[in-house]
Amino acid sequence: MKIINLIENTEGENMCKSAHGLSFYIETEKHKLLLDLGPSEETIQNANTLGIDLSMVDTVILSHGHYDHSGGIIPFSKINDKALIYMQKSAMDDYYADDGVGAPERYRYIGIDKAIGDLPQTRLISGDMKIDDELEVFTIKARSHKLPFTNKRLLIKKGNGFQSDDFCHEHFLVIHSDGKLVIMSGCAHNGILSILDEYVSIFGKVPDMVISGFHLMKKTDYRDNEIREIKEIAEELKKFPTRFFTCHCTGVAAFDIMKEILGDSLEYVHSGEEIRI
Numbered sequence: 001m002k003i004i005n006l007i008e009n010t011e012g013e014n015m016c017k018s019a020h021g022l023s024f025y026i027e028t029e030k031h032k033l034l035l036d037l038g039p040s041e042e043t044i045q046n047a048n049t050l051g052i053d054l055s056m057v058d059t060v061i062l063s064h065g066h067y068d069h070s071g072g073i074i075p076f077s078k079i080n081d082k083a084l085i086y087m088q089k090s091a092m093d094d095y096y097a098d099d100g101v102g103a104p105e106r107y108r109y110i111g112i113d114k115a116i117g118d119l120p121q122t123r124l125i126s127g128d129m130k131i132d133d134e135l136e137v138f139t140i141k142a143r144s145h146k147l148p149f150t151n152k153r154l155l156i157k158k159g160n161g162f163q164s165d166d167f168c169h170e171h172f173l174v175i176h177s178d179g180k181l182v183i184m185s186g187c188a189h190n191g192i193l194s195i196l197d198e199y200v201s202i203f204g205k206v207p208d209m210v211i212s213g214f215h216l217m218k219k220t221d222y223r224d225n226e227i228r229e230i231k232e233i234a235e236e237l238k239k240f241p242t243r244f245f246t247c248h249c250t251g252v253a254a255f256d257i258m259k260e261i262l263g264d265s266l267e268y269v270h271s272g273e274e275i276r277i
Contacts, residue, residue, distance in 0.1 A: 001177045002027040003211065003275040006046050007038040008247040016046040016272030021068035022186055022213060022248040025052055028177040030134050033059035034083075035173055035184050037072030044075055046272060057083045061137065062112075063186030064170040065091030070112040077119055085116070086137065089124040090169040092117050094157040107155070107162065128171075128202075137171040140190045144197040148215050148233075149226055150249075151189055165189070174199070174207075180277065181205070185212035187249045193236050209243045211275065214258075217251025230254050234261035245269050 006023040007016065021039035025047065026032075034057055037043050047054050054076060060083050062070055073085065095111040116122060130136040147167075155162040167189040175182040181203070188195055192214050200206060216230055237244060238261060246255060247269045255268050269275060 001029075001175070001180065001182075001277055003182075003277065004050065004052065005247065005269045005271060005273050005275075006034075006050070006052075007043045008269065008271050009249075010247070010252065010268075010270045012270035012272040014050060014272035016049055017042045018271040019068075020248075021071065022063075023069075023072065024184065024211065025054075025057075026175065026184075028134050028175060030132070031059055032057045033061065033135070034076075035061050036063050036069035036186050037076050039068040039071040041072055041075035043072035044079070050272060055080050059083055059131070059135065060085040061135075061171075061173045061184075062087035062091060062116075063172070063184075064088070064167070064189065065093060065095055065112050066110050066187070067112060068110075069186050070116060073116050073119075074113055077121070081119075081121060083121060085119065085122045086125060086129070086131070087116075087122065088139070088169045088171055089126050092124070093169065095165060095169075096155045096157055096162060098153040098155055098162075100153075107157075110154075125171075134176050136174050136176075138174065138198065138202055139168070139171045140194055140198050143190060143194040145191050145193040147189070148191055149229055150215050150218060154189070172199070174203075178277070180208045182209045182211065183207045185210075187213045187215045189215055193233060196237075196240065206240050207242055209245070209277070211245045211269070213249035214246055214254065215249045216254035217249050218253075222253070227257065230257050231261060234258040234266075238262055238265065243267075245275055 023038040024035040154165040173184040
């Protein structure tokens with residue numbers, strides 16, 4: 001199995017562009033697939049830089065309905081109109097971020113390009129789905145832990161008003177390959193601990209590897225209670241005999257806090273870098 005980051009927030013060592021967003025290219029015995037496609041066609045440019053032929057991809061998993069994970073899908077569809085694109089039906093809803101009363105535009109649209117839903121290769125699903133014996137996706141039925149503090153400003157538009165996003169549009173990819181069980185998530189909006197608990201309840205075992213943003217990044221300094229929450233998450237993750245790889249919305253500052261607790265069990269994946277399995 002090969003897993004390569006095509007784009008995320010920080011620069012790597014392979015002359016790849018970085019941007020706020022996420023995309024991974026994965027090769028298994030049976031598949032060449034993508035988890036997310038970043039915020040724009042820069043994802044495709046990075047794939048070209050890395051020598052990855054995206055026309056050979058057969059499957060795309062969109063982790064959730066935000067622009068920074070889906071912006072490259074329409075450009076991708078122009079070079080590959082065969083790969084099936086799996087996403088939750090609710091990913092088509094209208095998602096916004098509350099940027100605060102002082103922002104030029106307080107409620108900012110962060111959802112996907114609606115044209116993605118019109119592509120003939122798009123498959124809108126509801127809940128869990130087994131694609132084949134290598135790939136499946138699962139969703140959260142009931143959270144075992146509270147949402148990370150950074151989710152408070154994320155909203156869904158209902159009629160003329162806004163409600164807190166319940167993140168029912170988020171699903172998680174499970175890969176069974178090379179005798180390994182791998183969970184891949186985009187942002188873990190539902191909380192990485194709830195995701196792990198849901199996984200264990202479904203599969204009856206812990207994963208060998210988790211690759212995900214943890215959605216802990218802030219543009220301002222952390223408050224004391226937020227630092228405590230980050231540390232508490234890391235302490236819970238430490239109980240799992242699992243390798244964790246993170247990037248994107250975790251943020252470097254939160255990663256450094258978690259790294260002190262998790263040590264070699266946690267690694268950061270930069271734009272263009274390959275995860276060694």
